[in-house]
Amino acid sequence: MPSFSHAPQYPPMELELRHLRTIRTIAEEGSLTRAATVLGLAQPALSAQLRRIEATLGGALFERGRRGVRVTALGELVLERTRIVLPAVSExxxxxxxxxxxxxxxxxxxxxxxxxxxxxxxxxxxxxxxxxxxxxxxxxxxxxxxxxxxxxxxxxxxxxxxxxxxxxxxxxxxxxxxxxVDPVFVMLPDSHPLASCAEVRLSALADEEWACVPGDGCFADCFTAACARAGFSPRRMYETDTASCVHLVQVGRAVGLCRASFPTTPGITTRPLAGTPLLxxxxxxxxxxxxxxxxxxxxxxxxxxxxxxxxxxxxxxxxxxxxxxxxxxxxxxxx
CATH class of the missing domain: 3.40.190.10 (Periplasmic binding protein-like II)
Structure with missing residues (x-):
């Protein structure tokens, strides 16, 4: 079974607590893809970080297979120490x-x-x-x-x-x-045909592109499920910071998702979604x-x-x- 190689372009570095947390997360998730999601990293970035860690520790910590990763003997040794070090530092x-x-x-x-x-x-x-x-x-x-x-x-x-x-x-x-608890509202440019409505049906936005701030919870899945119940799949979602979301809505590139308490913003109208599909x-x-x-x-x-x-x-x-x-x-x- 192939293992992660130690590329010479990754010289040894000083081991930090965040590296131990990375090792622990990979072992707990059993997959680089799932671990990258938990850690909020792109998978290539996590793979590169793991190679640098392995170069520092002198050997492969995980073996990769079709069903994920498996801890090596060296990995077990490091994980055993990690289970002691991380709780001790936290305490x-x-x-x-x-x-x-x-x-x-x-x-x-x-x-x-x-x-x-x-x-x-x-x-x-x-x-x-x-x-x-x-x-x-x-x-x-x-x-x-x-x-x-x-x-x-x-x-x-x-x-x-x-x-x-x-x-x-x-x-x-x-x-x-x-x-x-806030309902999730939709942000529309003032010129949007639906901006004058008291509330907006989610299905009426089936042809729109969307903007929303990122997060590591289940909101993206909940939004996709709400769209499916409304009879469509969202065309595109721009996940970016609040200022960029506002700009995308103002110029008509996308409609945005926001908490109902979002402050009044020039050029933007916020409206409730009919039936309150998201909270x-x-x-x-x-x-x-x-x-x-x-x-x-x-x-x-x-x-x-x-x-x-x-x-x-x-x-x-x-x-x-x-x-x-x-x-x-x-x-x-x-x-």
């Missing part, structure tokens, strides 16, 4: 955070979040209610990355989202609380042993207030809320 980070907090208090509040206006609104509110804290932010399109940072003590709180009723990442170790659930996450209950309650309350204020600022969302009512927050994980 060290958590203990260091607890120790620092016990001596100095929350001098720095580290917030993570995915794309969207909610993180900025929460930041604005927290600088008023926790004036002594230095609040910093970290933005990532990957909910899984934010969960890893929470678990390891790299972030204090993270704003993320899930599609429909899907559980947030690492829900067994992290505490997640629902902030609100987006905003959640706030933290590590339950690393945060004080009073601070957690404050951040959660301000996150819900930030969402309410953002929703009030949407000319298309206010009528929808008046007709459908608001969702009640609920627990999604251990408290």
């Amino acid at each position: 060290l980070q958590q203990e260091a955070v607890r120790f620092a907090r016990s001596w100095r208090g929350p001098e720095r509040l580290r917030l993570g979040g995915t794309h969207g206006p909610l993180l900025g609104a929460l930041l604005d509110r927290l600088t008023q209610v926790v004036p002594d804290a230095i609040v910093t932010t970290y933005v990532s399109w990957s909910e899984r990355e934010l969960a890893v940072l929470l678990a390891e003590g790299g972030l204090d709180f993270a704003l993320a989202g899930t599609c429909g009723s899907t559980a947030p990442p690492d829900a067994t170790r992290l505490a997640w609380r629902e902030i609100a 987006w659930r905003h959640v706030l996450g933290w590590h339950p042993t690393l945060q004080q209950p009073d601070l957690t309650a404050t951040v959660l309350a301000e996150a819900r207030g930030a969402h309410a204020r953002t929703a009030e600022g949407s000319d298309s969302y206010r009528p929808w809320l008046a007709a459908h009512g608001e969702h009640t927050a609920q627990s999604l994980g251990p408290s």
Whole structure:
């Protein structure tokens, strides 16, 4: 059975914790393709990284076959050490955070979040209610990355989202609380024939190209399934940052998918989809042993207030809320 070769163009490098996580993920997924998806990498980039790791460790860690990859004897040795090293480092980070907090208090509040206006609104509110804290932010399109940072003590709180009723990442170790549930709206250029409609049937957009921000959850699959129920397959999906999505809609290249609380934007009309085929659930996450209950309650309350204020600022969302009512927050994980 062929194994990964050690190309001479990959010289040895200093082994880092992220390399150990890569090895562990490949072994857990049993496939470079699935591991690349979990890690948020293109498969060629993951293959190149694996070759550099193997060059550093002196041999092949995996053998490739038709059904995926199989761990070699050297790979088993490395994985055995990885199972010890990674939890130990994670525990060290958590203990260091607890120790620092016990001596100095929350001098720095580290917030993570995915794309969207909610993180900025929460930041604005927290600088008023926790004036002594230095609040910093970290933005990532990957909910899984934010969960890893929470678990390891790299972030204090993270704003993320899930599609429909899907559980947030690492829900067994992290505490997640629902902030609100938004319907998914469609962004249309003001000149679009459907922009004047109160709501838009998904089937009426069968001939359009689409734009949406990326993510590593199941939203893309849920959208494809909703299109199938409406009787069509989406022609093309542009996955890109928020500013680029807005531009593609403004120039008429695509119609966009957005949360209903998306702010009013020049040249764009947002409209609800008839029947609400897609929902987006905003959640706030933290590590339950690393945060004080009073601070957690404050951040959660301000996150819900930030969402309410953002929703009030949407000319298309206010009528929808008046007709459908608001969702009640609920627990999604251990408290």
